[in-house]
Amino acid sequence: DTAVSQTPKYLVTQMGNDKSIKCEQNLGHDTMYWYKQDSKKFLKIMFSYNNKELIINETVPNRFSPKSPDKAHLNLHINSLELGDSAVYFCASSQDSGVAAAGQYFGPGTRLTVT
Amino acid sequence: GNSVTQMEGPVTLSEEAFLTINCTYTATGYPSLFWYVQYPGEGLQLLLKATKADDKGSNKGFEATYRKETTSFHLEKGSVQVSDSAVYFCASHYNQGGKLIFGQGTELSVKP
Numbered sequence: 476d477t478a479v480s481q482t483p484k485y486l487v488t489q490m491g492n493d494k495s496i497k498c499e500q501n502l503g504h505d506t507m508y509w510y511k512q513d514s515k516k517f518l519k520i521m522f523s524y525n526n527k528e529l530i531i532n533e534t535v536p537n538r539f540s541p542k543s544p545d546k547a548h549l550n551l552h553i554n555s556l557e558l559g560d561s562a563v564y565f566c567a568s569s570q571d572s573g574v575a576a577a578g579q580y581f582g583p584g585t586r587l588t589v590t
Numbered sequence: 591g592n593s594v595t596q597m598e599g600p601v602t603l604s605e606e607a608f609l610t611i612n613c614t615y616t617a618t619g620y621p622s623l624f625w626y627v628q629y630p631g632e633g634l635q636l637l638l639k640a641t642k643a644d645d646k647g648s649n650k651g652f653e654a655t656y657r658k659e660t661t662s663f664h665l666e667k668g669s670v671q672v673s674d675s676a677v678y679f680c681a682s683h684y685n686q687g688g689k690l691i692f693g694q695g696t697e698l699s700v701k702p
Contacts, residue, residue, distance in 0.1 A: 479633070516677055516695040518634075523689070531689055565633055579690060581633030 478502050479582035481566050487588045488556055495552045496585045498566030506530075507549035508567040508579065509541060518565070524549055525572040553587075561589045592617045596680050596693035603670055603700050611665040611696045613654075613680035621682040623647075623656055623663040624690070628677045637665075637678070670700045 479500045488494055500507060508531075509521045523531035524543040538554045553560060566582040597612040615621065622641040626634040638647030643658035654665045663680060680693040 516628075516697070518679065518692045518695065520689055567633075578636055578639070579634075581635070583631075583633050 479566055479568055479580050481564075481582040481585050483585060484583065485586050485588075487590065489590055490556055490558060492556050493552070493554045494556060494587070495550055496564055496566075496587070497548070497550045498582055499548050500566075500568040500580070500582075501547065502568055502570075502580060504568040504570050504580075505546055506569045506572045507543065507546070508569075509549065509551050510565040510567065510581075512563040512565060512584070514562070522549075522551075523572065530572055556587075556589045558589050561587055563587070592621070592682060592684070592691055594680050594682050594691055594693035596678075596696045599677075599695070599697035601696060601698050603698070605672055605700055605702050606669045607700075609665070609667040609670045609674075609698065611678055611680075611698070613663045613665065613693060615661050615663065615680075615682045617661070617682060617684075619684065620658070621684050623654070624681045624683065625652070625654055625663070625665050626679040626681060626692075628679065628695070630676070634679060670698070672700045672702055674698060675700045 482497045506525045508523045512518045521535050522541045527543045540552045543549045563584045565584045567579040569579045594615045624639045625637040627637045628634045638649040640647040640656035646655045652667045677695045677697045679695045681690045
C-alpha cells in the first residue's frame with residue numbers, strides 16, 4: 476500500500492490555466508507538507524498543515540492555495556499558471572509538527588510542465 | 591538564517607569506491623540532522639539521522655557523524671554499489687516550527 480500518494484504524476488498545461496494536485500496519506504499522520512523541487516533539484520517547503528490548520532506558509536505567490544479537507548488529504552491549487560511554476564511538487568507527511576516532523580514521508584512527486 | 595550546504599555534484603565513482611559527501615550547516619542552536627536519498631523518478635526517503643552532537647547515524651552501509659565543532663554531518667560509505675546512484679540531500683530540523691531545511695542535493699553516479 477502506498478503511504479503518501481499524489482495525483483497526477485505528470486501534468487502538462489498552458490500558461491494561464493488553473494490546475495490542482497491532490498495528495499493523500501494513509502499513515503494516520505497529523506501533519507502534511509508541500510514542497511517544490513526546481514530543475515536543479517533544489518527543494519523548498521511551501522506549506523504545512525497540522526490537523527487541517529495551516530502552520531507553515533513560506534513566501535509563495537498567492538496563486539498557490541493549499542486546501543486540507545481532512546488530515547489525510549492536502550491538495551494544492553494553482554491559479555494562472557506561469558512558466559516558472561514548472562517543477563516537481565512533492566507532498567509529504569509526518570506524525571506531528573514537532574520532533575516527529577523530522578521524519579517525513581514523501582510522495583512520488585508530480586511533474587508540472589507549463590508551456 | 592539557518593542553512594545547509596552540500597558539496598557540488600555530480601559525483602561519479604566506480605563500484606566499490608569510498609564515498610564522502612560533505613555537508614555543513616549554519617544554525618542558531620543545535621538542530622537535528624538528516625540525510626535523505628532520492629532515487630530516479632521517486633520521492634525522498636529518510637536514509638539516516640542524528641539528533642545531538644557526536645551521534646552517529648547509520649543505515650544500509652552509510653554513516654554520518656554529527657560534529658558540533660565543525661558544524662558538519664558528512665555522509666560516508668565504504669564501498670558504493672551501482673544501486674546507490676541517486677541524489678542525496680542533507681537537511682536540518684529544529685523542534686520548533688517543524689520545518690526541514692534542505693541542502694541543494696548532491697547527485698551520485700556509480701559506474702560498474
